[in-house]
Amino acid sequence: MTGPAIRSWQAVQDEVRRRIARRVWKPGDYIPHEAELAREFGCARATVNRALRELAEEGLLDRRRKAGTRVALNPVRRARIDIQVIREEIEAKGAAFRHAVLVRELRAPPPDIRDRMGTGAGQAMLHLRTLYTADGAPYVHEDRWVNPEAVPAVLDETFSDISPNEWLVREVPFEGGDFTFSAMTSTPAEASVLSCAVGEGLFVLDRTTWSAGGVITSVRLVFHPGYRMQTEM
Template sequence: MMTGARLSWKEVRDRIHQRILSGDYAPGDRLPRDADIAEELHCARSTVQRAMQDLSDGGIVERRRKGGTRVRSDPVTRATLDIPVTRTEVEQKGARYGYQLISSKTAMTPRSVTGNFELAQRKEMLRVKALHLSDGRPYILEDRWVDTTTVPEILDIDLTTVSANEWLVQNKPYSRCDLRFYAESASPESAELLNAKIGDALFVIERTTWIDEAPITLVRAQTAPGYQLLTRI
């Protein structure tokens, strides 16, 4: 009797990753034992171990000896750059983190946002503006659009106490990310909020994320003068 070909470690990895992206395994959840996954998927245990190691290397899961495998609470889903939790970024520099919600309201996406999301037409999304602080000083000014069709749960989150950045990183891993870096002149509003001068060149990090074909969020993060971006590869 012929049997089907066994799954490769990449296929096993992708199946497990998809379960994490779909929410079957939430941040902090413990995954089944490698042996149990191997039995379920009809593959060798070594195949599962190789798949899990790749997910661990990619920042999706955390493996501990005798502690099993868990979905990371702060997943750093890797594209070309980890998406950081700004609070963690500030605290790792030894500074005190602060956060101020400027506004949170639904609005129709402008053409630039609609285009970045690759949508055929404008749609209503949640727009969130917030200021992240480091030792009481402006650090990052965030202007974010969130697709509430894809992420309806965010409407129940108190964004005065939890930043959209932190909540999305912890709860909505993505399958695709477009990343842009550029400089732009400080407007009167951004100059006032970031303690800059009108016309100063500000470093901007722009990210757009999707789960499969569904938009999640687009954020333009304007950084305060003196901000430095460090990544290790």
């Protein structure tokens, strides 16, 4: 232990980050093993472990049993994106939230939706198209398919008071999902719903969620022009 003790896991993490940033430990280098760092810092190995484990999860370190810990060569940076309920996202900007259900029908989905949900060909789903507005301006257009086998109660809901987005988050527990971010060129139909020009670039989020009971819902959100999704690291 050369300097003052570094006893909290955050202090350890900061110190390790600093050494990597200052090239004391260079990309590809092995760093001392946990027990040795614990001795140097004057703390328990568990403390070092927690600090290093999180750095490994961030992609800054590569850790392998027996081999040891090394500074990652090409660090994979992990951006975390918080996806909250649309109403809260809009209200957080200080705007007035409203939603309007444009389409509500029970029918068999097109093939691409069947693919994504992994459901049978003839199976009917609840199809909902909803426009969410911020201070009256179109914010996002939601095109959603809900599996009534996984969520029978959805058939009794009119979604006049609560949006499909919020109702599902509140009422239906889900265990997993996948997200795809992309861009699309606005079609005349999208342009009309979002009150924008045809041929504008629009930000798109596709999401499919499931639980133990099977696939719950598959949804495409098409955002208004200029929408940005931000995150920090």
